[in-house]
Amino acid sequence: MTTRYNFAYLDEQTKRMIRRAVLKAVAVPGYQVPFGSREMPLSYGWGTGGVQVTASVIGPDDVLKVIDQGADDTTNAVSIRQFFARTTGVATTTRTEAATLIQTRHRIPETPLCEGQILVLQVPIPEPLRWLEPREAETRKMHALEEYGVMHVRLYEDITRHGKVAQTYEYPVIVDGRYLMRPSPIPKFDNPKLDRSPALLLFGAGREKRIYAVPPWTRVRSLDFDDHPFEVEHWDRACDLCGARGAFLDELIVDDKGGRLFICSDTDYCARRRPAGERMPGA
């Protein structure tokens, strides 16, 4: 591979700076570590934080998987996978269990992760208190004082208004009994996968210049109330392609008469459950 760029694009000093932030994040689970986020050759909002974290931890022996919305073949997943294939030459895969390093946007794979794997999540807004208090100077104080009452009040207000918590993604969690954390906008469906995950979970927010982490086997509790326990979304139907129940389903509108198709958002999981020879619609 002839390239004028360093392995994984970033220079070694930058990688060292990011690794130091990652180590701090692992040492203080759920705490947002500010880091000197670099301007990357892809746009902010496209996963610059995740890409920087991946670039700083990837090695020549890694096997990389990149997904967006659970799918390996969405344009942004393709683009990021190509970026690393070009700048590192590492092997890439779509199989969750074959990957040592998985970069993702908005989903955690259905196939359970295992020890030794690293999942890198792309994060747009790392601060869980942002919609309640826009000022960073304030929210940092609130984290320091573990002052999370406002978030409980917000959830409580949902219950009084709607009879349930009306938060469907980036559902707030408490990490290791201490820090309030915003899971990158994964659906709350994926929140239980954060809890005592055997894999290391790293969160990178490039534009906001923050890194945070959930080390393996760390307790992650989704906020709830005794009389309104946390629950995930469910579908009254199975995947129309593979018949899976209990997987996160995407809804496709297939005609102009309200025809709908429900299919697994995790394309790797879905494809391998289907008999050989069947293909995705549109593929």
Place this chain on the structure above:
Amino acid sequence: MYVAVKGGERAIDNAHRLLAEERRGDPDVPELSLAQIEQQLALAVDRVMTEGSLHDRELAALAVKQARGDLIEAIFLLRAFRTTLPRLGVSLPLDTAAMVVHRRVSAIFKDVPGGQILGPTFDYTHRLLDFELAAPGSLVTPPAGVENGGEGEGGTAPLPRVMDLLDREGLIESEPPSEPGAQVGDLTREPLTFPARRDVRLQNLARGDEGFLLAMGYATQRGYGRNHPFAGEIRHGEVTVSLAPEEFGFAIEIATISVTECQMVNQFKGSATIPAQFTRGYGLVFGGAERKAMAMALVDRALRVRELGEEPTSPTQDEEFVLSHSDSVEASGFVQHLKLPHYVDFQSELVLVRDLRAAHGTRAASAAPGGR
């Protein structure tokens, strides 16, 4: 069907080819050269260099060409290149008093030592489309009665800064003395934290989007954080960049760059500890981006409320609000990322809204007369 967006490897390749084709436009029209862009779209190049934080006319011209004239995209291209460059050293502070001046105006004194030098400016042009310019080959009449394009004493002896003259009388606050050996902050290496130091704030504003700063500066003039500004001095010209490597023990000149500096003078009624005096707002940009330099100076002053013990009343004085949203590359990325797929989150919202609507229907039915 939206799934067609999937399987995107070929789609991406083709998108890039289409983009290249669109960029070139009609092949019968001669292709732009970088020299043409650099010379004839000089202010576009200046803006890209300023907000791209890299003084390189040729690369900025390339970015403008590659971005099809989209200056924010060009700024992004230049930034992404800049980030890969090694940091070899930090220059000495620019001495703008030693500037070879092409333009210099002060709005606070009718005349100042060295005189007012109008220089090349749009200010007094009548904005009438010049149809003669539409045809190539129109002749340029050189300025009359001046040498080297300058007017008055421009381009010769250094001109004292108007602010330094005011300073002698103690009417304006002195610039805080720089701490010897203090490191200048660098936002591109360390994340912005609040409260921000003024060096970092000025760096943020210098890189900030011209349109954003213009709107913020304008808002201060309309009463949202009013700071009673006067254009103390605006000067444009060439300054020398010097580096003093430790092993040399003396400074060496490494470059001459073109900059525009704006020093705003703002009224300040004084506080318990400080008598009434004028205060400063500062703007500095590459090239001739004068509008940006002035807007920057207004916003800089607005953001000094805390330091001057004033009561903040408006978003223009809120440093988190201004500094977190000034960057066009960050803003453009985050606004436009909304076009990336969000169907997982949206699906979750669909499930919720259907649930809530079903629950609402049940409640409405049971509340209706005869319902129970």
